[in-house]
Amino acid sequence: MALIESWMPPTRENYDFILKLWTFYPIFASLQWVVSWYGMGKTSVNSRFNVPGRIAWMTMECPGFLTLMYIMSTLTKQQGITDLSWQNKVLAGLFVIHYSYRAVMYPLMAPSMSPIHLFVWGAGLTFQLFNATCIASWLAAYGPTTAAEWNAQLSPWYTLQFVVGIAVFYLGLAANYYHDDELREIRRREEQRRARKALEDGTPLEKVDKHYQIPEAGLFKYMLYPHYFVEWVEWTGFYMAAGWSCHPARMFVVNEVFAMFPRAVKGKQWYVERFGADQVGRRYAVIPGVV
Structure with a gap:
């Protein structure tokens, strides 16, 4: 906990400073447009600096929640807040629910990870x-913490x-689960195919390390x-539930888009190069009707 404690902003001034730094993240993420290398997933490369997929993913994602x-x-106690409003606890719970899946269950359920x-x-x-620092600090002390403050935050239709x-959060979460599982199903089906072939041929089972095809289910x-x-x-x-003036939640959405959008666009190029434009068809990269 020493690392977390040293990172945690004990004052409003530190929180404001970290949030300002976080606002500039899109500049860093935009470098993906001009750099072709991305050492993860489909584009992972052999390197002495590679970390095994599951270990890397869990140690990268778990520190967030x-x-x-x-x-x-801890911050509520430091700020003299004895009882947070239930909205703060619900939103914190949603964050933990998402990352309990994304950071722990997702890598454990994956048949393999690059x-x-x-x-x-x-x-x-x-x-x-x-x-996590920005979201948690806002929820713990620096955003609305009482029923009256929440009514003002979400006024007039709080x-x-x-x-x-x-x-909307749960709709996105359920759809996330569904489409993640479809990607896992591709490798599960390949594992089953290879197991049947090995049984029929009497040969050793070949492990599925990397196997790609264009998914067809859902979106x-x-x-x-x-x-x-x-x-x-x-x-x-x-972000909607936290209120449109919640800067940390807004930056979370913005920074996710800036981090993932270039990967999706370049990922479509990867699919076209691997499977051909005819197989990819009229599928968009990530936003239907746009790109």
Whole structure:
């Protein structure tokens, strides 16, 4: 906990400073447009600086929700807040629910994961620490913390906006689960095919390390990265529930788009190069009707 404690902003001034730094993240993320290298997933490369996929993913993603939980449990006491409003707890819970899946269940359920370069791992870890610190600090002390403050935050339709925001969040979360599982199913089907072939031929079972094909289920019919798109929907719902003036939630959505959009566009190019334009068809990269 020493690392988290040293990172956690004990004062409003530190929180404001970290949030300002976080506002400049799109500049860093935009470098992906001019750099072809990205050492993760389909484009992972052999390197002495690679970290095994599952280990890299979990150690990169877990610090996010752990940081949020720690700040939520300590910063309120430091600021003399004895009882947070239930809205703060619900929003913090949604963050933990998402990352309990994304950081822990997702890598454990994956049939295989490509290695992740140490540089990409560091960038992902930095994203998690900045994002969780800003979100948690706002929820723990520096945003609305009482019922009256929440009514003002979400005025004039505070109940409706919060409920609709939560519903949008869960819609995006469920769609995220679904499309992630479709990607896993591709490798599961390949594992089953190879197992049947090995049994028929009497040969050793060949392990499925990397196997790619164009998914067909759900929104994959219309775009190649629907799991990115629905995650944006998910956190837009979170932003709506937190209130349109919530700067950390707004920057979370903006920074996710800037981080993932270039990867989706370049990912479509990868699909076209590997499978051909005819196989990709009229699928968009990540935003139906746009790109």
